[in-house]
Amino acid sequence: MFDINIIRKDFPILSKTINGKPLIYFDNGATTQKPKAVIDALVKYYSEQNANIHRGVHTLSREATILFEEARKNVAKFIGASEEELIFTAGTTDGINIVASGLNLPGGSEIIVTEMEHHSNILPWQLWCERNNGKLKFIPLNKDGTLQVEKLNELITPNTKVLAITHVSNTLGIINPVKELVKTAKEKGLIVLIDGAQSVPHMKVNVQELGADFFVFSGHKVYAPTGVGVLWMNKNWISKLQLVKAGGGTIKTVSFEKTEYADGTLRFEPGTPNIEGVIGLAAAIHYVNAIGIESISNHEHTLLEHATKQLNEIKEVEIYGNTKNKAGVISFNVKGAHPFDVGTLLDKYGIAVRTGHHCTQPLMSCLHIPGTVRASFAMYNTLEEVDQFIEALKKSIKMLS
Ligand SMILES: Cc1ncc(COP(=O)(O)O)c(C=O)c1O
Structure with missing residues (x-):
């Protein structure tokens, strides 16, 4: 049941004032605030459940292991996946690096991304290309910022091996037609990775339906702690993707000469994982499920329309x-004003927006701008907050003119 007043009470930080004004937090694309349910889960874990997982026979360790593996099941279910295909990572960036370094592509391969990618979905591929004589290609954008979807076919050559695309642009908010892109790429035999950092928090995602090989997202953008994320891979990849990190917890047997690695996802989770983060992520997903991702999506859409309409009138x-x-x-x-100045003035009204290139410098160069002001919404934002933001923006524009 979506009750904005109840939801807002669940997020302690929302009662904070900034510069004497109630906090209006519109920087959710960077990271979301955390509900009490997540904060409590972390406190409970350290107060009552803390132990290392997977290797202990004592009760606490077994309980912590059960919590961790239950989390894997619930997080997998949230994105329509099987827990056998879900790897916990440090976040989206970590997941993309694991894939880009582990694919074992032939030297000289071509990789296609889009002009709107976050740096985290460019740099790992660019590094691979630099080290392996590869070539990075970009699907161009239309004037309105949407992808020139039809260009994908033209970019693919016999050397093209990978398509890595964002589901939702962190800078523009545009939802890409990923199913269509995956279909084209798959017809040409490409490996496909989808960056779901900005889709999972805002819409229902089913990785099976998307049909990609890999899907990654970050916990902290979906109300969970920082430093935890998810790499989903189609089960065919579990034994095929090369390991780029190795260590304790990933093995069947180790001798001085040779190691036999575990069969399932554990082989990709060396060392003590972010147990607290995974438990916090499970609590966040539980919270989102209780509210309903479709209701969250509808609410954010109402905010988006309301804000867009008013911004269009300025x-x-x-x-x-x-x-x-x-x-x-x-x-x-704001024409004639630097985004930093707009952001700084909005901060005086207690409004947190992001300013700058949003880790999409290539996109900024396509748009011929140094940066933008970005307002990004979450389930706890309100129409009243949007109105206050518009009022504050109008006042800021006056000051800047
Ligand atoms: C689309 C997109 N991809 C990747 C990332 C990187 O996420 P993280 O810093 O959590 O690894 C972000 C973060 O803003 C993002 O928005």
Whole structure:
């Protein structure tokens, strides 16, 4: 049941004031705030359940292991996956690096990404290309920021091996037609990775339906702690993807000469994992499930429409990616003003927005701008907050003109 007043009470930080004003937190694309259920789960873990997992016979260790593996089941279910295909990582960036370094592609391979990618879905591939004489290619954008989907076919050559695309643009909020792109890529035999950092928090995701090989996301963008994330891989990859990190907990047997690695996902989780983060992630998913991801999505959409309509009415404002199929993210600039100045003035009104290139410098260069102001919504934001943001923005524009 979606009751915004109850939801807001669940997030302790929302009662904070900033510069004497109630906090309006519109920087959810960077990281979300945490509900009490998640904070309590972490306190409970350290107060009552803390032990290392997988290797202990004592009661605490067995209980912590059960919690950890239950978390794997619940997080997997949330994205329509089997727990046998779900690896806990440090986040989206970590997941992409594990895949980019582990694919064992032939030297000279081509990798296709898009012009709107976050640096985390460019740099690991760029590094691979630099070290292996590969080539990174980009699906270009239309003027409105949407992808030129039809260009994918033209970019693919016999050397192309991978398509790595973001599900939702962190800067523009545009939801990409990933199913269509995956279909094209699969017809040409490409390996496909989807960066779900900005889709999982905002919409129902089913990795089986998307049909990619790999799907990654970060816990902290979906109300969970920082430093934990998910790499889902189609089960065919579990034994095929090369290990790029090795260590304790990943093995069947080790001798001085040779190691036999465990069969399942454990082979990708060396060392003591972020147990607390995984338990916090499970608590966050439980919380999101109780509210309902569809209700969250609808609510954020209402906020997006309300904000877009009002921003469109301000003549000094230019919105980037002003299209229909979007998640709750708006990027804009005030003509003649630097985004940092706009962000700094909004902060005086207690409003947290992100300013800058949002780790999408290539996208900024396509748009010929140094950066934008980005407002990104979460389940706890309100229409009243949007109105206050618009009022504060109008006042800021006056000050800047
Ligand atoms: C689309 C996208 N990909 C990747 C990342 C990197 O996520 P993390 O820093 O949690 O690894 C982000 C973070 O903003 C993102 O928005």
